[in-house]
Amino acid sequence: MWTLRRFPALWLLPALLPVALMTIYPIAQAFWTSLHSVMLLFPGEPFVGLENYLRVLGSNYFQDALRNSLLFTLLAAPTVVVLGTLIALFLHGRFLGSQVVRSLVLLPWVLPGAISAVLWVWVFHPSFGVLNGLLQDLGLIEASIPWLTSPRTALPAVVVAHVWTQIPFAVVLLMAGLSTINPETLEAAAIDCRDPFKRFRYVVFPEIKSMIVVLLVYNALTAFTSYDLVYAMTGGGPGTATTLLSFQIWRESFSMYDFGAGSAVAFIVVAVSAVLIVAITRALPSDLFAES
Amino acid sequence: MQLRKLVAAMALASGTLLAQAVVAQETTLEFVVWNYSLETIQDNVREFEAANPGIKVNVTDYTWPDYQDSLVLRIRGNTQTDVVYGGQDWLPAWGAAGFIAPLEAVAPAEEIEALKSDIAGFALTDVTYDGKIYGLPYYADTISFIYNKKILEDAGIAVPTTWEEVTAAAEKLKAGGMDKPIIYEYNQELPNFYDAFVAQAYGRGAELFDAELNPQFADPENGAFKQLQWLADAYSKGLVQSDNHESTIITAMNTGAHAFTIVYTYVLAALNNTAEQPLAGQFALAPMPGEAHSTLGFAKSYVVTAQAAADPKRAEAAWKFVNFMAGRPYTVAKRWAVEKGLGFGQLPLFEDADVKAAWGKWADMATLADQAKSAKAGTYTEYSSVWSAYFRPLLAKAMVGEASVDQVMKDGAERWTMLKEQFASR
Numbered sequence: 001m002w003t004l005r006r007f008p009a010l011w012l013l014p015a016l017l018p019v020a021l022m023t024i025y026p027i028a029q030a031f032w033t034s035l036h037s038v039m040l041l042f043p044g045e046p047f048v049g050l051e052n053y054l055r056v057l058g059s060n061y062f063q064d065a066l067r068n069s070l071l072f073t074l075l076a077a078p079t080v081v082v083l084g085t086l087i088a089l090f091l092h093g094r095f096l097g098s099q100v101v102r103s104l105v106l107l108p109w110v111l112p113g114a115i116s117a118v119l120w121v122w123v124f125h126p127s128f129g130v131l132n133g134l135l136q137d138l139g140l141i142e143a144s145i146p147w148l149t150s151p152r153t154a155l156p157a158v159v160v161a162h163v164w165t166q167i168p169f170a171v172v173l174l175m176a177g178l179s180t181i182n183p184e185t186l187e188a189a190a191i192d193c194r195d196p197f198k199r200f201r202y203v204v205f206p207e208i209k210s211m212i213v214v215l216l217v218y219n220a221l222t223a224f225t226s227y228d229l230v231y232a233m234t235g236g237g238p239g240t241a242t243t244l245l246s247f248q249i250w251r252e253s254f255s256m257y258d259f260g261a262g263s264a265v266a267f268i269v270v271a272v273s274a275v276l277i278v279a280i281t282r283a284l285p286s287d288l289f290a291e292s
Numbered sequence: 293m294q295l296r297k298l299v300a301a302m303a304l305a306s307g308t309l310l311a312q313a314v315v316a317q318e319t320t321l322e323f324v325v326w327n328y329s330l331e332t333i334q335d336n337v338r339e340f341e342a343a344n345p346g347i348k349v350n351v352t353d354y355t356w357p358d359y360q361d362s363l364v365l366r367i368r369g370n371t372q373t374d375v376v377y378g379g380q381d382w383l384p385a386w387g388a389a390g391f392i393a394p395l396e397a398v399a400p401a402e403e404i405e406a407l408k409s410d411i412a413g414f415a416l417t418d419v420t421y422d423g424k425i426y427g428l429p430y431y432a433d434t435i436s437f438i439y440n441k442k443i444l445e446d447a448g449i450a451v452p453t454t455w456e457e458v459t460a461a462a463e464k465l466k467a468g469g470m471d472k473p474i475i476y477e478y479n480q481e482l483p484n485f486y487d488a489f490v491a492q493a494y495g496r497g498a499e500l501f502d503a504e505l506n507p508q509f510a511d512p513e514n515g516a517f518k519q520l521q522w523l524a525d526a527y528s529k530g531l532v533q534s535d536n537h538e539s540t541i542i543t544a545m546n547t548g549a550h551a552f553t554i555v556y557t558y559v560l561a562a563l564n565n566t567a568e569q570p571l572a573g574q575f576a577l578a579p580m581p582g583e584a585h586s587t588l589g590f591a592k593s594y595v596v597t598a599q600a601a602a603d604p605k606r607a608e609a610a611w612k613f614v615n616f617m618a619g620r621p622y623t624v625a626k627r628w629a630v631e632k633g634l635g636f637g638q639l640p641l642f643e644d645a646d647v648k649a650a651w652g653k654w655a656d657m658a659t660l661a662d663q664a665k666s667a668k669a670g671t672y673t674e675y676s677s678v679w680s681a682y683f684r685p686l687l688a689k690a691m692v693g694e695a696s697v698d699q700v701m702k703d704g705a706e707r708w709t710m711l712k713e714q715f716a717s718r
Contacts (some may be wrong), residue, residue: 040385042718043718054635119541126364126472127475127547129545143471146534149533149534151694164325235534237478237479237481238480238534238688238691238692239694240685240694243685251481251681253361253363255481257677266701
C-alpha cells in the first residue's frame with residue numbers, strides 16, 4: 001500500500017529534509033539578507049530590494065575584483081588541468097618508486113589553505129625566500145624580486161600557489177580515468193604508432209575527455225571562489241592586485257559589517273559561476289558525454 | 293531482601309541527584325581568544341579554575357586574522373560566549389551593536405574605580421566606550437621605530453630623529469649595497485597596517501581628527517598627509533620592502549638585509565631573542581621619528597559579553613575571571629610581560645623588579661618608559677573599524693603609487709564624514 005511508486009515524495013522526505021535544512025535554508029536566508037539592509041551598526045533590517053546589488057556593482061572595488069577573479073580563473077583552471085594530465089600520464093606508468101611518488105603528489109591536497117600559504121610565502125619572500133635565493137645563485141637576477149608585494153607579480157605568484165594546491169585532485173581523477181582504459185588498446189596503439197603525442201590525441205584523450213571537462217568546470221569554480229590561500233598570502237593586496245570577488249563577500253560582511261552587501265556579492269559570485277559553467281560546457285564538443 | 297534492594301536503589305538515586313546538583317552548581321564560562329600563546333592562556337585558565345572551584349572555563353581560539361569575523365558570527369549566531377578578547381578598534385562597534393556589556397553591569401563600581409586608577413591613560417581610553425569601561429587590559433603596547441644598531445654603527449649613521457633623516461640614512465645604506473633598508477608590514481587587511489601609519493603620523497605631531505571628529509588628514513599641511521607622501525616617496529625610491537606579517541619581518545630583519553622597521557613593540561622582544569634569532573641583541577628602539585616623537589599606544593582587553601551580563605550567575609563568574617586575568621595583584625599581566633614581552637596597561641608593573649629585569653634583556657627600559665609616557669590613543673568610534681577597513685586598501689594603493697596621496701586622503705575623509713553622518717542619523 002505505502003509503496004515507493006505511489007508515494008515517492010513521502011519516502012524521499014527523510015533524505016530531503018536534511019538537504020533542505022542544510023542547503024536550501026541557508027541559501028534562502030542569504031538571498032533574503034541580500035534584499036535587506038542588514039548592518040551590524042544600525043538597528044532594524046528594512047527591505048531595500050536590489051539596492052545592495054546596485055551598490056556592490058557600482059563600488060570602487062567591483063571592476064578590479066571581477067577582472068582579477070576572471071584572470072585568476074583563466075590562468076589557474078587550464079594550468080591545473082594541463083599539469084594534472086601530464087603528471088597523471090607520468091604516474092600512470094610503472095617505474096622504481098612510483099608508489100611513493102604517487103603518495104607524495106597527494107601531499108598538497110591534504111594541507112589546509114593557510115599552511116600552504118605559509119609555505120608559499122617562504123618560497124616567494126624577498127629576503128629569505130627559496131625562489132629568489134635560487135635565481136640569485138643561478139645568476140639570473142641581481143636584486144630580490146618582491147613577488148607578493150609588487151602589483152605586477154602578486155597575482156601570478158598566488159596563481160602558482162593555488163595551482164600547486166589543486167593539482168593532486170586533478171591527478172587522482174585523471175589516474176582513475178586512465179586506469180579504465182583497456183591495457184590491450186594502449187599496447188596495440190604503442191605498436192601501431194611510435195609518436196606519443198598522436199597516441200595521446202587519438203587513443204587516450206577520447207577516453208578521458210569527459211573527465212577533463214569535469215575537471216575544467218570544477219577548477220574554474222574553485223578558482224573563481226578561491227579565498228583562503230590568497231587572503232593568507234597577500235590580504236588582497238598590494239592595492240587591488242589580488243583582490244578577488246569572493247574575498248569581497250568576507251570584506252563586506254566582516255570588515256564593513258554590511259551583511260546585506262556581503263550576501264549580494266555572494267549571489268553575484270553564484271551568477272558569474274553559473275555563466276562560467278554554461279560557457280565552458282557550450283564551448284566543448286557536443287558529443288562529449290556521448291557513448292563512444 | 294526486598295527492603296535491602298529498596299534502600300540500595302534509594303541510595304543510588306539520591307547519590308545521582310546529589311551529583312547532578314553539584315554539576316548544576318558549576319558554571320562553565322566560554323572564553324574566546326585569538327591564538328597567541330595558547331598554552332599560556334590555558335595555563336592561566338587552569339590556575340583560575342584551581343582558585344575558583346565551581347567555575348570552569350572553556351577556551352575557544354581563532355587565528356588573529358579570523359578572530360573578529362569568527363566572533364561576530366558566534367555572537368550573531370547566539371553561540372554561548374561569555375568573556376572575549378577585545379580590540380580597541382572593535383570595542384565601540386561591539387558596544388553599539390549590543391554585543392558586549394560595560395563592566396559596571398557585572399562588577400561593583402568601587403572595584404572598577406580602584407582598578408581604573410592603575411591603568412595607563414591611552415589604555416583606559418581604549419577600553420572606554422560611551423563613558424563606560426568595557427574591559428580590563430590583557431596587554432597594552434605601543435608601536436615602535438626599530439633599527440639595527442650594528443648596521444648603523446658600521447655605516448657611521450646616527451640614529452634618525454626625523455623622517456627626512458630616515459630617508460637620508462636609507463639612501464646611504466642603499467648606496468652601500470643594502471637593497472631595501474626599510475622593511476614595512478604591508479597587509480591592508482590587518483588593523484596593524486593602519487595603526488602603524490597613525491603611529492608615524494603621531495611622530496610628526498599630527499592630529500588626524502579634531503575634537504568634533506572632523507577629519508583633518510586631507511590637508512597637505514597635516515602630518516598624516518606628509519607621512520603618506522613620505523611613504524610613497526620611500527617606495528618609489530626603492531628603499532622599502534613590503535612584508536605581509538610581523539612574523540616574517542622578524543626573520544627578515546635577522547638576515548641583516550634591512551636596517552629599519554616599524555612594528556608593535558613586543559616584536560623587539562622576538563627580534564632580540566637570543567635562543568632563536570642569529571642577530572639577537574643588535575636591535576633597539578628609537579623614539580618615533582618626527583617633531584613630536586609621540587606614537588600610538590593601544591590596549592587589547594578582556595571584555596564581558598552582553599549575553600553573560602544578562603545571566604546573574606554567569607555575570608558573577610565572568611567578573612571573577614576578568615578580575616583574575618587583569619586585576620590586582622596583576623599576576624597574569626606580569627606573567628605575559630615577563631615570559632612573552634607583552635606590554636601592559638597596569639602602571640604598577642613598571643616598578644616591578646621582575647618585569648624590569650626581564651625587559652632589560654631586550655630593550656632599553658628608559659627609552660621604553662619614555663615612549664609609553666608620550667604615547668597617544670587612537671581615535672575610535674562606532675564606525676571607525678568600518679572606515680579603517682575602507683581606508684586601508686587606499687593607503688596601500690597610495691604607498692605603491694597606484695593612487696595619488698591627495699586623492700586617497702580626500703576619499704578617506706569623505707568616507708569618514710559620510711559614516712559619521714550616517715551613524716548620527718541612525
